[in-house]
Amino acid sequence: MIRALEYCMEYPHNVFEHVPEDFETIRSKLPHWRRKEIARYFGFDPGSIRALEKITEQALLAGHLTSFQRLYSDSIYRNVFHHVPILNEFLFEFLLCAYRKGWNRKWDILLLNDIVLKFPDDKKAEEEPAAVFSIYEELKRKKPEKRIRSVESLYRAERKLIQDISEKGFTGIDRTYPPPPIGAEEWMNPIETRKELFLESVSQHNCVFDYDSDIIEGKYYIYRIFFPERCTLSLFQVNGDWYVDQVAGNFNGQVHVETRKKIENWRLQNGIFSFGDVFRMGIPPAWIYDR
Structure with missing residues (x-):
């Protein structure tokens, strides 16, 4: 079972706006369902299974299943989720800054790969995700053709x-x-x-x-x-x-x-x-x- 889906079963109130009245009955059946069916039940795109597997425990605890749900519906972010090795807390907050600022450019995936390695969940980063994104946004606005690899x-x-x-x-x-x-x-x-x-x-x-x-x-x-x-x-x-x-x-x-x-x-x-x-x-x- 994917950890993200286990988390949904353990803490349905963190996923559903209103937990279904029959949830306790359904919960006992969920382990026997296919993964895509479970994902669909909790409101996730069935095609997001491989990306859901990448969400770290810390990102789950920080409430970023909601972030994943919303961002995955946008192709700009969906592409990121399928290409980076893990989805940790720093990356989610970095992407949320982009979302809030209306980012609609193509990403430098190599940079995002490096971000999740440079700023792991188990090491407190000196840099704020918003500050790192601001630098990136500034550079891409000035020189959109420039490739940023790390x-x-x-x-x-x-x-x-x-x-x-x-x-x-x-x-x-x-x-x-x-x-x-x-x-x-x-x-x-x-x-x-x-x-x-x-x-x-x-x-x-x-x-x-x-x-x-x-x-x-x-x-x-x-x-x-x-x-x-x-x-x-x-x-x-x-x-x-x-x-x-x-x-x-x-x-x-x-x-x-x-x-x-x-x-x-x-x-x-x-x-x-x-x-x-x-x-x-x-x-x-x-x-x-x-x-």
Whole structure:
């Protein structure tokens, strides 16, 4: 029996919106059914059996059967599920970020294969799935034809993009961006013009200037943080809600715990959402689709 289907039988309330009244009667018969019939009963595509086998225990416990169900119906994600070796928690959260942002490009499967190996369930990753996806999205938007084969090549391509932005210099007309979702504070300021954004990109050695057009359209906003350390914060907007995208130091480096805590408190006080806390708090991933 596939572990994912066993999990469905053990915890039907995590799969069904409303558990059927006759479930206890049916449960005793399920072990004698064919796997495809069991999958269909729990609402899965019968053709997803081989992919269901790849879901890790940690991903099951995190509630990602719901994620699998929804994403598998989309050919963009179905292709991923059939080509990667395992479906772990990091990969699901990475793909959910893509789904929420309306990703519709072809995937670099070699990169996704490397992601599940670099970020296994039994090892806490320093990187957040949302941050890794943001880098990937940024690169593919700028250079859609570029093939990304590994996490290392992803970071290498990002460094090259940062260098290109710096060397190109500021071009075009300076203009003021739309009002920020949250105003300035003593320790942080919203970046309000194109020239300021370019200078932030150069001084911090990152790619935020690539978000110029998205900021103009109201999809993103960038903040310059001065304390507890110098870093850059990006937010993105979906259906009127703002989410934390990335927090990065110089050269897109990791920021200190103290900085993360300060930003987290600011986020909560101002009604800014985060994918990460949704999963940590145990809210079902279906929340992502229902916002």
